[in-house]
Amino acid sequence: MMLSSRSRAIICALFLFLVILEVKSFVPYKNFAVPTTSQLDAISRKGKESSRLARLRVNRDRLHRVVKSIEYYGQTEGSERRASCVLLNAMRMLLEAKTQDKISHVGNLLNKIDIVNEECRPIQERVITATSLAGLVSISTNILTNMLHSSYLPSSRAYIAACSALRQTGRLEELERLIYDLAELGTKLDTAIDVVAWNIYLSSLCSSIDSPNDPTLARIWEWMQPSVAQRLFRVTPDVTSFNILLDGAARVRNTTLVERVWHDLKGQRGVEPDIVSYNARLKASSGASSRAECFDILEEIESRNISPDAFTIDLVSNHLIRAGRYDDLQSMVDQFLTDKSERDKSKALAAFLVTLVQQENIESARNLFDRCALDEPSVSSVSPCTRHFNILLDGYSKIAQLSLSKDQLALIQKTLENPSGTFDSLDLDPIKVAALTEGRELCRMVVSFGVEQDPYTLSSMISLCISSDEIIELMNGSTAPLSPAVIRCAITYLGRLGDPSQACRVFDQFAFQSYNNRVWNVLLGALSEGAKQGNSILDIKSTISSKRHVLEGKGISSLVDGLTCADAAQTLLSAMNGMMERVEAPKPNSQSYCLVAASASQIESVDPSIAMKLFRNATSDGIPADGRFVNAVLRCFGGNLEQALKFWKEEMRMACIEHESRSRTRAIPNSRRPKKNLIAAYNGLLYVCGRAIRPDTAVRVAYAMRKEGLEPNEISLNGYKAGKRQQEKLDRHKDTNYNLGAWFKFLPKPNMIQQYESLLYIECTKYNPDNKRTSNDRRVRIIL
Numbered sequence: 001m002m003l004s005s006r007s008r009a010i011i012c013a014l015f016l017f018l019v020i021l022e023v024k025s026f027v028p029y030k031n032f033a034v035p036t037t038s039q040l041d042a043i044s045r046k047g048k049e050s051s052r053l054a055r056l057r058v059n060r061d062r063l064h065r066v067v068k069s070i071e072y073y074g075q076t077e078g079s080e081r082r083a084s085c086v087l088l089n090a091m092r093m094l095l096e097a098k099t100q101d102k103i104s105h106v107g108n109l110l111n112k113i114d115i116v117n118e119e120c121r122p123i124q125e126r127v128i129t130a131t132s133l134a135g136l137v138s139i140s141t142n143i144l145t146n147m148l149h150s151s152y153l154p155s156s157r158a159y160i161a162a163c164s165a166l167r168q169t170g171r172l173e174e175l176e177r178l179i180y181d182l183a184e185l186g187t188k189l190d191t192a193i194d195v196v197a198w199n200i201y202l203s204s205l206c207s208s209i210d211s212p213n214d215p216t217l218a219r220i221w222e223w224m225q226p227s228v229a230q231r232l233f234r235v236t237p238d239v240t241s242f243n244i245l246l247d248g249a250a251r252v253r254n255t256t257l258v259e260r261v262w263h264d265l266k267g268q269r270g271v272e273p274d275i276v277s278y279n280a281r282l283k284a285s286s287g288a289s290s291r292a293e294c295f296d297i298l299e300e301i302e303s304r305n306i307s308p309d310a311f312t313i314d315l316v317s318n319h320l321i322r323a324g325r326y327d328d329l330q331s332m333v334d335q336f337l338t339d340k341s342e343r344d345k346s347k348a349l350a351a352f353l354v355t356l357v358q359q360e361n362i363e364s365a366r367n368l369f370d371r372c373a374l375d376e377p378s379v380s381s382v383s384p385c386t387r388h389f390n391i392l393l394d395g396y397s398k399i400a401q402l403s404l405s406k407d408q409l410a411l412i413q414k415t416l417e418n419p420s421g422t423f424d425s426l427d428l429d430p431i432k433v434a435a436l437t438e439g440r441e442l443c444r445m446v447v448s449f450g451v452e453q454d455p456y457t458l459s460s461m462i463s464l465c466i467s468s469d470e471i472i473e474l475m476n477g478s479t480a481p482l483s484p485a486v487i488r489c490a491i492t493y494l495g496r497l498g499d500p501s502q503a504c505r506v507f508d509q510f511a512f513q514s515y516n517n518r519v520w521n522v523l524l525g526a527l528s529e530g531a532k533q534g535n536s537i538l539d540i541k542s543t544i545s546s547k548r549h550v551l552e553g554k555g556i557s558s559l560v561d562g563l564t565c566a567d568a569a570q571t572l573l574s575a576m577n578g579m580m581e582r583v584e585a586p587k588p589n590s591q592s593y594c595l596v597a598a599s600a601s602q603i604e605s606v607d608p609s610i611a612m613k614l615f616r617n618a619t620s621d622g623i624p625a626d627g628r629f630v631n632a633v634l635r636c637f638g639g640n641l642e643q644a645l646k647f648w649k650e651e652m653r654m655a656c657i658e659h660e661s662r663s664r665t666r667a668i669p670n671s672r673r674p675k676k677n678l679i680a681a682y683n684g685l686l687y688v689c690g691r692a693i694r695p696d697t698a699v700r701v702a703y704a705m706r707k708e709g710l711e712p713n714e715i716s717l718n719g720y721k722a723g724k725r726q727q728e729k730l731d732r733h734k735d736t737n738y739n740l741g742a743w744f745k746f747l748p749k750p751n752m753i754q755q756y757e758s759l760l761y762i763e764c765t766k767y768n769p770d771n772k773r774t775s776n777d778r779r780v781r782i783i784l
């Protein structure tokens with residue numbers, strides 16, 4: 001029982017392995033875009049929740065049995081004392097109690113009964129077990145302590161239940177005291193203590209270890225000597241005890257200790273290493289250079305005829321795949337799945353798929369799925385379920401994230417319709433295209449098999465669409481609930497696929513009444529994307545409608561139809577500020593302002609007054625002048641360099657500096673303050689320099705940063721470059737007869753442009769903080 005709950009815990013921990021992306025800089029669009037982070041963790045969390053529920057069910061069953069045995073105790077032989085009626089009533093109520101409140105209520109009742117004096121010992125023991133299972137820990141430890149102090153050793157079942165409850169509720173000091181009390185009594189009575197209780201204690205110690213040379217590890221290792229364990233705890237370490245220590249040492253990567261404990265384990269009489277022991281060794285050797293070691297261990301497992309468990313497969317799958325031993329992996333999985341119940345098979349396959357997708361082995365995941373779930377039925381076949389499809393679809397969608405122009409999309413669509421077509425002419429990342437193609441094939445399978453769809457399925461499928469019509473069709477045909485997350489996903493992807501009108505339509509149909517600014521910001525994001533992709537005029541009336549509409553007839557359509565994307569974003573912002581009578585909307589937050597600023601900065605002829613108004617409105621609205629926002633507003637000036645510099649000097653700089661000094665809740669030494677917000681603001685100015693193609697001014701801005709004690713860096717340089725790129729892109733879209741002469745008057749001569757750009761490059765790369773050599777330079781500068 002101990003073992004299985006442990007491996008369950010380990011599998012749960014694996015599930016929780018999340019990928020956390022570190023956001024390093026203020027790069028607009030990337031930051032503002034609606035997060036499309038993997039759903040994998042959410043899918044896994046669902047799995048973890050179902051394991052937790054299963055554990056609860058097992059607990060309830062056991063509780064049921066214990067209460068029954070209290071009821072029947074003493075019924076057959078009349079001589080024994082039966083439980084009192086009050087106690088029996090309380091126990092029956094405990095069985096009925098489903099909520100924490102009700103359980104606590106029973107706890108209060110039990111506290112009023114003098115169990116220690118009124119009930120006989122066998123009944124008391126059962127009450128210890130029952131209250132432990134129900135989580136009424138203080139009652140069970142009370143009774144138990146009392147017993148131990150009067151030199152009565154209860155059955156191991158009772159004290160193991162109490163130990164387990166103490167561990168689960170985190171009362172580790174009490175657990176420790178109980179273990180030592182048990183050992184003391186064991187010595188006194190010259191009786192052995194059940195090793196399971198001790199193992200619970202060991203695993204509570206091991207789980208708190210977080211460094212390879214933690215003294216606890218050495219201490220436990222000493223206890224493993226049979227004579228020591230006998231003397232101190234009256235137990236004989238078993239394989240689980242060794243496994244707990246092995247696993248603890250493997251977790252913190254103390255390989256030497258793992259090897260030593262392994263050696264001890266092999267030498268211990270009557271104890272044989274099992275698969276958990278091997279798993280710990282595999283875990284300890286899971287470094288990059290250890291493939292050979294891993295295969296050695298695997299061979300040893302095979303030669304000893306031990307069956308690998310799910311954890312073994314997780315640990316070796318990456319090595320096997322990288323070594324091209326896919327068939328070996330498959331046969332391990334087959335063996336593992338054989339003879340399992342349908343439910344367990346399905347869960348195990350899902351866990352393997354998660355591991356493979358997380359290791360970016362989507363192809364192998366797909367192979368495994370095809371073999372186990374789609375091929376000819378065999379003993380190891382699994383019936384495919386929604387969760388399997390969700391994991392794979394999410395994996396494909398994560399890889400396939402393409403950012404494509406309209407023309408490219410059209411070409412892809414044509415190519416996908418024609419099976420013999422190729423993507424060669426498109427110059428796309430073949431890995432992404434393959435993921436897109438395979439993912440879409442899986443989507444078709446979901447539809448044609450009639451796989452039950454949930455919001456995760458639908459969201460992933462939407463993210464693999466390549467036209468807005470496809471998205472609408474999917475939503476129309478899906479049986480999945482159109483949850484807020486699905487709607488946000490649809491709006492985002494409609495924006496990315498260049499159909500902001502349809503995004504507005506979907507918003508009106510499904511989300512208009514939401515007072516949550518999250519979905520409103522998602523719509524602003526779609527409009528900003530629309531502004532980026534040519535700032536088309538919204539034509540909402542001509543969009544198609546899904547049959548699953550809910551709110552047709554009202555909404556933002558009438559406000560924004562016929563406007564450009566950038567204008568529509570501003571109108572929505574006004575609505576959010578309560579300036580549109582017919583529309584009720586949530587208040588905008590900092591992100592809303594950022595998105596509106598981002599959409600305004602995308603268009604060719606920017607009205608600088610918009611940037612100023614945005615900033616002033618936001619400031620009076622209490623939006624802090626943080627780096628991201630200030631950067632976005634400055635970009636709104638487009639190529640209006642003079643105005644931008646003026647506004648910066650007169651208004652924004654002060655607000656920024658105020659924010660920088662005000663937003664600290666705890667003091668950071670002045671010298672160490674990163675001043676990220678100010679740097680981001682200056683990077684915005686450099687973007688404007690780029691749009692205006694004024695590297696000379698950019699160099700001056702870089703000097704100004706120096707004077708403020710800031711160091712322009714690569715991101716600053718990229719700001720300038722992005723502005724320049726944007727301007728060049730807009731210029732390409734312009735009429736050919738546009739008057740170059742008027743521009744060139746203001747620009748530095750072409751060769752001067754290059755010279756200033758090299759200067760800017762030097763300014764921005766001079767003080768690379770990663771470069772040790774320059775740190776002396778810096779000190780010299782400050783002294784000067």
Ligand SMILES: *[C@@H]1O[C@H](CO)[C@@H](O)[C@H](O)[C@H]1NC(C)=O
Nearest residue numbers: 212213214217218254256257
């Ligand atoms: C591993 O653990 C042992 C025993 O605690 C300790 O002596 C040794 O220094 C540890 N090794 C590392 C690399 O920390």
Ligand SMILES: *[C@@H]1O[C@H](CO)[C@@H](O)[C@H](O)[C@H]1NC(C)=O
Nearest residue numbers: 472473476477544545546547
């Ligand atoms: C939505 O589905 C219905 C039938 O279920 C179909 O008649 C209608 O054409 C579909 N609409 C779209 C836009 O796909």
Ligand SMILES: *[C@@H]1O[C@H](CO)[C@@H](O)[C@H](O)[C@H]1NC(C)=O
Nearest residue numbers: 570573574610611613614617
């Ligand atoms: C700023 O607020 C005024 C009124 O308070 C409003 O008329 C104007 O449209 C707003 N401008 C922007 C860009 O939000």
